[in-house]
Amino acid sequence: MTSNASHRQPVPLAKAYRLLNHGPTVLVSAAHAGRRNIMAAAWAMPLDFDPPKVAVVLDKSTWTRVLLEGAGSFALQVPVRAQLDLTEALGSSSGRELVERDGRDKFEAYGLQSFAGSATEAPLLEGCAAWLECRLLPEPPIQQRYDLFLGEVIAAQADARVFSNGRWHFEGHDDLRTLHHVAGGHFIVDGEAVDAKPLPQAGR
Numbered sequence: 001m002t003s004n005a006s007h008r009q010p011v012p013l014a015k016a017y018r019l020l021n022h023g024p025t026v027l028v029s030a031a032h033a034g035r036r037n038i039m040a041a042a043w044a045m046p047l048d049f050d051p052p053k054v055a056v057v058l059d060k061s062t063w064t065r066v067l068l069e070g071a072g073s074f075a076l077q078v079p080v081r082a083q084l085d086l087t088e089a090l091g092s093s094s095g096r097e098l099v100e101r102d103g104r105d106k107f108e109a110y111g112l113q114s115f116a117g118s119a120t121e122a123p124l125l126e127g128c129a130a131w132l133e134c135r136l137l138p139e140p141p142i143q144q145r146y147d148l149f150l151g152e153v154i155a156a157q158a159d160a161r162v163f164s165n166g167r168w169h170f171e172g173h174d175d176l177r178t179l180h181h182v183a184g185g186h187f188i189v190d191g192e193a194v195d196a197k198p199l200p201q202a203g204r
Contacts, residue, residue, distance in 0.1 A: 004126065004159050007161050008157045008158070008159060009157065009160040010155075011130070011157060013050075013154075013155075015166040016052040016156040017048075018163075018166055018168075019046075020045060020054065020076070021046055022168065023045070024079075024190075025040060025087060026040070026044045026076045026079075027039065027041070027077045027079055027090060027128070028041050028074055030074040031123055032066075036067070036122075037064045037067055037096075037105060037106060038090055038106055038107065038112070038125060039058075039062055040090045040181070042091075044057070047150065051152050052156075053150060053153065054076060054134060055150050056149050056151070057146075057147050063094065063095045064095065065147075068136060069143075071121060071122070071136075072138075073121065073122060073151075074122050074151060075123075075124055075131060075132065075134065076131070076132045076134065077124060077131045077132075078128055079128050080127065080177060080178060080179065081175050081176070081179065081189050083127055083128070084187060087179060088187075090106060092185075093109075117155060118155045119133040119135075120134070129162055129178055130157065130159070131157045133153070133156070134154065135151060136149065136150075137151055137152055162177075168190070177191075178190050
């Protein structure tokens with residue numbers, strides 16, 4: 001995937017929720033104590049505007065969850081159509097098993113390019129459409145009972161070719177359309193953007 005560094009632009013935190021409001025599959029990354037990992041997650045959503053908050057479900061078996069809890073921070077990135085196969089691979093492989101088997105993490109095993117964010121230690125994956133760096137909002141009871149993690153978005157960026165002025169616009173950039181996981185490696189990509197018009201009320 002060609003680097004899109006020149007197209008990355010900061011997103012105002014007040015509009016960060018719009019990066020997730022259309023329900024895309026996300027990649028969750030975290031780093032702690034010299035280790036890093038990245039995984040796919042289909043269940044993530046925005047929760048609030050000010051300060052912006054997000055929620056993501058992370059199973060107890062995932063290594064990313066261990067690193068996230070240790071670091072107290074994480075990142076969500078929004079992968080694109082060009083990263084379809086990679087997204088499926090990151091969601092169906094174990095970073096812990098890779099390291100234990102041959103000493104390589106997912107970034108090394110899949111030849112991933114990452115860059116440093118501005119607010120957390122979590123590695124950010126090149127080629128995505130958006131990135132949200134988050135501070136973990138610890139809620140041990142819901143984390144243990146429901147595998148649900150909350151975060152406050154403290155920095156956000158997006159690829160200006162498909163997100164600017166608080167809106168997604170994918171026309172002309174089919175490879176940058178975001179992904180929605182259904183099940184079993186089947187995904188849907190974002191399509192046409194449409195705007196609602198005021199609906200007149202029937203006369204009485």
